[in-house]
Amino acid sequence: MSEQIYFKIHQPFTCVYHIEDPMGVFVTLIVGSKRAALIDTGMGIGNLRQTVQAITDKPLMVINTHGHADHIGGNYQFDEVYMNPDEYRLADRFYNQTDIREIIYQQAKQRNLVPDDFNFNSYMCCRLENKRAFDCDALLDLGDIVIKPVLLPSHTPGMTGFYIEPLKLLLGGDSICSMVCLYFPEASAIQKHIEVLEKTAELPFEHILTSHSKEVLNRDNFEAFIECAKAYDEQSAYRYRDPFYRHYGGKMFIYESRKNKTAILVK
Numbered sequence: 315m316s317e318q319i320y321f322k323i324h325q326p327f328t329c330v331y332h333i334e335d336p337m338g339v340f341v342t343l344i345v346g347s348k349r350a351a352l353i354d355t356g357m358g359i360g361n362l363r364q365t366v367q368a369i370t371d372k373p374l375m376v377i378n379t380h381g382h383a384d385h386i387g388g389n390y391q392f393d394e395v396y397m398n399p400d401e402y403r404l405a406d407r408f409y410n411q412t413d414i415r416e417i418i419y420q421q422a423k424q425r426n427l428v429p430d431d432f433n434f435n436s437y438m439c440c441r442l443e444n445k446r447a448f449d450c451d452a453l454l455d456l457g458d459i460v461i462k463p464v465l466l467p468s469h470t471p472g473m474t475g476f477y478i479e480p481l482k483l484l485l486g487g488d489s490i491c492s493m494v495c496l497y498f499p500e501a502s503a504i505q506k507h508i509e510v511l512e513k514t515a516e517l518p519f520e521h522i523l524t525s526h527s528k529e530v531l532n533r534d535n536f537e538a539f540i541e542c543a544k545a546y547d548e549q550s551a552y553r554y555r556d557p558f559y560r561h562y563g564g565k566m567f568i569y570e571s572r573k574n575k576t577a578i579l580v581k
């Protein structure tokens with residue numbers, strides 16, 4: 315299977331490539347006039363580095379939104395990857411325990427998603443030596459595009475989103491998305507999540523891209539996320555199991571907003 319087939323590339327804005335990993339996660343490449351930034355590295359089964367190099371030859375900075383397996387899986391393919399140091403503990407767990415990588419690999423195999431040139435040993439043996447501390451207070455200057463990091467500490471403690479000012483585009487990662495999962499031990503209480511959303515609402519964004527959908531969302535969706543969190547009711551929620559960490563799960567609350575947008579919160 316070639317990389318062109320493995321990854322599906324969406325281009326919602328001229329300089330923004332939302333790259334779909336068929337294992338169920340998206341990474342985002344922003345190409346400025348001088349530099350490019352890759353946000354997250356997906357599951358790590360396909361050759362993401364090669365896919366990015368086919369899109370741009372600009373100097374590349376790779377940054378993780380957070381330390382979950384489906385966002386840092388391809389880190390081993392890059393020389394340096396930046397992340398908020400508050401996520402090191404989570405990322406280390408992924409790299410020190412190979413069981414989750416084995417599960418991801420087996421699922422890819424079952425779905426016939428392992429490319430011919432996949433290097434199983436590199437994938438399984440990789441460690442976090444290439445991680446670098448990301449300065450969440452500094453602006454990312456890509457030339458004609460400046461990106462502002464936005465702390466979103468609810469899904470995970472160091473979850474970092476990004477605001478791309480000229481496009482009025484917010485990259486919400488896993489804290490600002492249609493199905494927010496707060497059932498992991500590292501996740502915040504719902505009240506803290508509401509505070510994160512309300513603070514983020516002050517940014518003048520008009521569009522949102524998230525890590526598990528190709529859709530460009532808007533402020534009506536964002537309002538639904540806040541309404542959903544405020545309305546969360548365990549009594550009318552359903553049992554939910556995490557597809558990768560089977561010992562984790564929570565109560566899934568599905569909410570239809572006043573403007574007919576659906577939002578889901580699992581706690």
Ligand SMILES: [Zn+2]
Nearest residue numbers: 380382469488
């Ligand atoms: Zn996550």
